[in-house]
Amino acid sequence: GVRVDLSAVAAGNGVAVAVGAAGTILRSDTPGVWTTELSGVASDLTSVTHGNGIFVAVGKSGTALYSSNGRAWLAWPTGQSGTLNRVAWNGTAFMAGGAEGLLLKALPGGEWSVVAHPWAGYGNIGAIAGGGAGWVVGPGILSTVRHSSDGITWTLREETYVEHLAVGGGKFAGTSIGGAIQTSEDGIVWSSYQTSLDVRFVAIEWTGSDFVAMTAKRQLAMSADGKRWTVRGMQLLVSDGCWDGSQYVVVG
Secondary structure (H helix, E strand, C coil): CCCCCEEEEEEECCEEEEEEHHHCEEEEEECCEEEEECCCCCCCEEEEEEECCEEEEEEHHHCEEEECCCCCCEECCCCCCCCEEEEEECCCCEEEEEECCCEEEECCCCCCEECCCCCCCCCECCEEEEECCEEEEECCCCCEEEEECCCCCCEEEEEEECCEEEEECCEEEEECHHHEEEEECCCCCCEEEECCCCCCEEEEEECCCCEEEEECCCEEEEECCCCCCEEEECCCCCCEEEECCCCEEEEC
């Protein structure tokens, strides 16, 4: 089997795609069976998402790739050289964020463009989520989130700290410090809820019915409403996870 660090996984159209170090891309359309696909790049890939019928992966050196089936991948030039940490889809556009506050946006089939914002050149954007209430980005742990209804005008949300973000069930949810979860229906007003965990989360995802927040210590917390959380154990150390429509897929 493949022995490489995997950083992210996404699913769509009955296919799961995992990405990781040195341009690694794995694809699965059968539970438990993965094949290695050619990415055409040697850069570490840090994030992958699915939207509008395509997978989009990003990573170091400004790398962005796309694929309609997870098997054949094409470059999607960004014109950037910095690391892209996260990519997300909001139903209309893709947004990617990375080092030194870099934020990019692209419509399907279009070109990537730099999103101007007040903190450009600062921070390390590691969390992005988009939905009907707009975009929310988080520059990382101990940094406050920023919200935009249109991806153009951004507002700092004071005292709301998140490291990973997800959207589903009509709300945003973000992992914070000390086992806390922040939630918001509009990306503007946020509420904090405490899990029974006091550890750092490594990811949060929406399964279609529940938020699942994963830790680096073989634990996860689940909640349908983002308020009441149930803690469960895991057998694996993970870095990310996603719901493929019938089961939860994790990588590490």
